[in-house]
Amino acid sequence: MPRLWRFDETIDTDVLAPGKYMKSPLAELATHCLEAVRPDFAASVGSGDVILGAPNFGVGSSREQAAEVLKHLGISAVVAPSFAGIFYRNAINLGLPVFTLSDDFYHHPGLSDGAGLTFDFDMATLTLTALGEALPLEPLPVFLRDMILDGGLIPHLEKRFQAGMEETSMEEKGA
C-alpha cells in the first residue's frame, strides 16, 4: 500500500539530485535521491508513494533531474504548502503531479511519516487509509492538468504538433 514520506526540513535540489552524481544515468542518480536526509529513501520507496514536503519544496538550482528522479522512483505526487517555482514548473513539465495544500491540512495529525494513503489525481485528494478521510489539495488549472495527463510538456507538444495545432492553443486552454 502506498505510504506517505513526510519531510519537515526544507528539501533543496542538491538533496534530490546531488551534484556529484549529476553526470550519472538517471537510474543511478535516483539511488542517491534524498540520501543526505533519509539514507533509506531510494531503496525503500514504493510505487504510488506520496511525498509531503515542508514549504518551498525543491528550492535551489534549475536541474530538472530533481523532479525526474522522484517520478523515476514511482512517487505519485509531491504535496507541500508551497514549492520553489522552478521545481514546480519542471515537475509539471515532466508529468510529475505537484499539489499545494492549505496550512490546516499540512498540520493534519494524520499526515504523519509512514501513514498509508491513496492519491487521486482527478479529484486532487489524499485519502488517509486509517481515517478514511479525503483531504482536498488545491486544484491545478485545467491546461496544466492536461499537460500532466499527457505525461508532461514534450508528449503534450508532440500531440499538438501531430494534430497540427498551433501555439495559441495552449493559451486558449489556459484562459
Add this chain to the structure above:
Amino acid sequence: METLARKLIAGAAGHAAVATGDVVVCDVDLAMIHDSGGPRRVKPMLERLGRNVWDKDRVVVVSDHYVPADTDETRAIQELTRQWVQDENIANFYDQQGICHVVLPERGHLAPGMFCVGGDSHSPTGGAFGAYMFGIGATEMAGVLTTGSIWLRVPETILIEWDNQLGSYVTAKDMMLAVCGRIGMGGGRYQAIQYAGAAIRDLSMQDRMTLSNMAAELGAQAGLIAPDEVTAAYVTDAGGTLPDDWRDYRIEIADDPADHLLFDAAALSPQIAAPHSPANAADAGEFGDTGFNVAYIGACTGAKYVDLAAAASVLKGRRIASGVTLMVAPASRQDQDRAARDGVMKILEDAGAQFLPNSCGICAGYGEDRLAGDDICLSSTARNFKGRMGAPGSRVYLASPYTVAASAVAGRMRDPRDVMGG
C-alpha cells in the same frame, strides 16, 4: 496597479494588462542556454518533436559549465554543443568566453523591455537591465525553442527598497546576503522582486546584476531593476539596441505591492553567510576568528570586473596569509582582459592568487577542481549548499570580494574595514 513585472509580462503576452494569478502565454524575445543544461539535453527532445529552433537569432548559447573540458566526458559535451550550434545555424555562440549571465549582457543581447528565459537558475540576472528574465529547465526550454512561447502564472511583486548610500567596502553582495538573512531562501516565493531606492541607483550595472542574480537565492522568479542612464550607457556600449520607450519601464515605490521591504544601506555592514545557506548571513565582524584555507573569487555573481577590482583594491601591496589558497576565476574573458589592461590581474597575482579559466569553475562543483572534505572555503559565489562545491564535508562561507580578499590577507574571517582601517 501596474508594476514593472506586470507591464513586461503583459507586453510579452500581447495583453493591455495582466493581473496577479493570471495564466498567460508569453512570446519569448530571447532564450539563453549553456553547455550543461542546453544542447545535450534539448537536442533529443527537439528531434523527438521533429522541430528546429523557432528563431535562430533569438537563441544564445554559452559554454561555461564543463570548462575546462579536461576529460573525455566533458570534451564530448563541448563537441556536442558546437555541433548542435552548427546544425541549428546559431550565430550567437560563445565558446568558453565566460559565464553565461555575464557574457549575455556584455555582448549586447539584453535591453529594457525584453522578455527572456535562460536554462539556468541564475537567469534573473537579466532583470538588472529592465528585462523580464527567469530560469527554466531543459524540458521547458525545448518547449520554448520549438514554439517561441511559454506559459506563466503572473507572480506577485515584492518591492525591496534600499535607501541611503552604502559605506566603504560594503557591496551589492552584502545587500543580497542581508536580504537572504532577513527573509530567508524562500522569501521570494517565486514572485517578481523589484529593487528600488537611492542605493540601487548608485550601483554600476555589474553590481546591479549581483542583486538580480541572487533573486534566485530568495526563490524569486525575477529580480527587476528599472533602467536608467547607467543601463542605457551599458547597453549602448555593449552594442545592444535600446528601445525608444526604455524610460517607460519604471518602478514606482508608490505602487505599493503586497510586500514592501525597506533596508538602510548606510547601516549595512559587510556580511558573511555561514554553511550551508545564504540565509545564514550575519555581520562579518561576528565571525571573529573563523579560520579557513581556501579563498575563492569566482562565479557570475562574484568575479565580474567590479568584483576583481574590489579584491585588488584590498590586495594591492599585500599578500595572502600562509595556509590560505586564493583562487580567482574571472567571470568572463572580456572582464579578465579589462582587469589585465588596468593592472588588476597583476595585483591579484602579486598577492598570491592562482587563476582558473573563465567559467563556472568550482562554483558548480562539476569539474576536477573541487573542494576536499576538510576544506573550509570563503567564497564570493552565490550559494553554499552542502556539497555543492565539492566533498560533502567541505564548508563554504559566502561574502563579498572585499571580505574574501581582506580575510585571505588576515588568514581569518574579517570585516574588510578592520583590515583596511576604513
